[in-house]
Amino acid sequence: MANTILSSGVRNNLLTLQQTAAQQSIIQNRLATGKKVNSAIDNPVNYFTSMGLNDRATQLTGLLDGMSNGIQTIQSASKGIDGIIKLVNSMQSTIKQAQSDAAQNRPTTTGTALVSTAEKIATNKSLKDIALDKAIVNDNGADADAATASYAGNIGVAAPAAGTAGKMLAISIKAGDNAYEATFNAANMTVRDIVNEINKSGIATAFVDEKGQFNVKGTGSETLQFGFGAADITAANPAAPTDTELETARTAALTNSKDNDATTPLNSNAALGLASNSYDVGTTASNVTSAVRSNLIQQFNDLRTQIDELAKDSSFNGINLLAGDRLSIAFNEKTGTNQTKLDIQGTVVSAENLGISQAVNTQLDGLFNFQNDNDLDKATNALNGALTSLKSLSSTLGSNLSVAQTRQDFTKELVNTLKTGADNLVLADPNEEGASLLALNTRQQLSQTALSLASQADQSVLRLFGG
Incomplete structure (x- = not known):
């Protein structure tokens, strides 16, 4: 079959139409997929880079x-x-x-009454107040002197020996793992002072009840041990005992407070009406x-x-x-x-x-x-x-x-x-692609018109053979 021979003008316009149609197809595909790079053929670098980014995403x-x-x-x-x-x-x-x-089970040590009804009559005060006002040390020549209208009385701790610098008192309290010790000079000390000192301990409280009885009560439920002792302050110069002599007296008083041997004269639990062995034995919580x-x-x-x-x-x-x-x-x-x-x-x-x-x-x-x-x-x-x-x-x-x-x-x-x-690497701009497609459509129309004109130029040759 012989090839059709086209004029140069027709062939050029036909080629332009074909190129325009190919570009239209590409842009239409971009608009359809939304991508300007749909395969590695379009742009291998962008295509594979975009694929890697999407894979990671x-x-x-x-x-x-x-x-x-x-x-x-x-x-x-x-x-x-x-x-x-x-x-x-x-x-x-x-x-x-x-x-x-x-708490119904706190250990309590209760002594015998420190006062008598006769003292109440003589002083016109309550048994409690009489007991609290009594001096600790025997200052009247006899043991545990009773209170009178003009005398507060004492609980009978032996007076300091002649030639000594006075009396040192001590209390020792132990409740479970907690312990408290205190010493003080006995001069002018009363039962009220002893009560106040015990109440400072934090592990026991003391009070004198309305019967005039001295009581020590634990603040917890542990076994309560209480001891009250005394010792003479022996000094070379009784008027001015040295610190060492005072410390010696304090140590002796504390030792006596814990020494519950009834034969020890300077253990003074009994003076408060308490059992002499109340420190060693202790008072346990009741079974309530x-x-x-x-x-x-x-x-x-x-x-x-x-x-x-x-x-x-x-x-x-x-x-x-x-x-x-x-x-x-x-x-x-x-x-x-x-x-x-x-x-x-x-x-x-x-x-x-x-x-x-x-x-x-x-x-x-x-x-x-x-x-x-x-x-x-x-x-x-x-x-x-x-x-x-x-x-x-x-x-x-x-x-x-x-x-x-x-x-x-x-x-x-x-x-x-x-x-x-x-997406930035492969997506198409629909506005740009739309404008490009519109331009290609216009170019296609122009190319078709040009092709028509080129064809008309070829047809003008026929007029030479016309009659």
């Missing part, structure tokens, strides 16, 4: 789910800690109720049990059990940071040493681990005896320690939560940046 998007689960796991543990703190606060309230209950404290035991133990139960229920998606589980949150798509992640090692939270023991009604090692004031103090300290530990753990979880949320927000923004960057 896709991988990071997948990690966002893990971050979200990790954040919820931390929040679940944090909420658990908040709940446990509330339970511990309730336990503190229980302890305070037990402590505010009037407070019903209020007993009722609070079950409440305390129920709250303690709930600590363990709440900790067990603080899991999310099978991970419980309050049960010692480990949480790992990946922050990038890499592996090995190039991977960035947050590892959180959980802690086993339980009443036992927090140092909160069970409450009981008797004295047992390692448990809180609600009938014992010292054990209640120990329970208070244990709860305070538990709160400190819980708040520290809560702070750690809060810090980890902040890191995880910050990385989650960063990853979302990074994914958006990657996708934007990838």
Whole structure:
């Protein structure tokens, strides 16, 4: 078949139409897909760069789910800690109720009456006031002189020996692991002064009751030991004893306060109407049990059990940071040493681990005896320690939560940046492409007109053969 011979003008215009049609097809494809680079043929550098950016964005998007689960796991543990703190606060309230209950089992040492009815008649004062006003040391030549209308009386501690610088008095108190000692010059000392000195100790209180009896009572439930002693102040110059001589007298008085041998004349418990062996033997708590404290035991133990139960229920998606589980949150798509992640090692939270023991009604090692004031103090300290530990753990979880949320927000923004960057490399500008297509349509129309004119020029040759 012979090739059709086209004139140069027709062929040029035809080529232009073909090129315009090809460009129109490309622009129409861009408008249809929204991309100016649809394959590596269009622009290999932009195409593969965009693909890499999109791949990374896709991988990071997948990690966002893990971050979200990790954040919820931390929040679940944090909420658990908040709940446990509330339970511990309730336990503190229980302890305070037990402590505010009037203790019925505090050890008390009660002496015999220091006064008589005759003294009350003679002085026209109450037995209590008569006893409190009596001098300690025998200052009237006889033992335990009675009070009269003109004389306060004394409780009969032997007067200092002739040639000495006076009398040194001492008290020794012990309650459980706590002890208190004090010494003072006996000159002008009264029973009231002894009461005030004991009340300074913090571990015991003293008072004279309406019967004129001297009482010493423990502030806690531990065995109470009380001793009252005296010693002469021996001095080379009785008018001006030296510090060393005074210290010697103090040591002797303290020794005598603890020496409960009835034959020791300077042990003065008996002068206060107390048993001479009250320091060595001590006074233990009575067997009276407070019903209020007993009722609070079950409440305390129920709250303690709930600590363990709440900790067990603080899991999310099978991970419980309050049960010692480990949480790992990946922050990038890499592996090995190039991977960035947050590892959180959980802690086993339980009443036992927090140092909160069970409450009981008797004295047992390692448990809180609600009938014992010292054990209640120990329970208070244990709860305070538990709160400190819980708040520290809560702070750690809060810090980890902040890191995880910050990385989650960063990853979302990074994914958006990657996708934007990838799109910038391959996406078409619809306005620009639309304008280009319109220009090509116009060019196509012009090319068709030019082709028509070129064809008309060829047809003019036929007129030469016309009749």
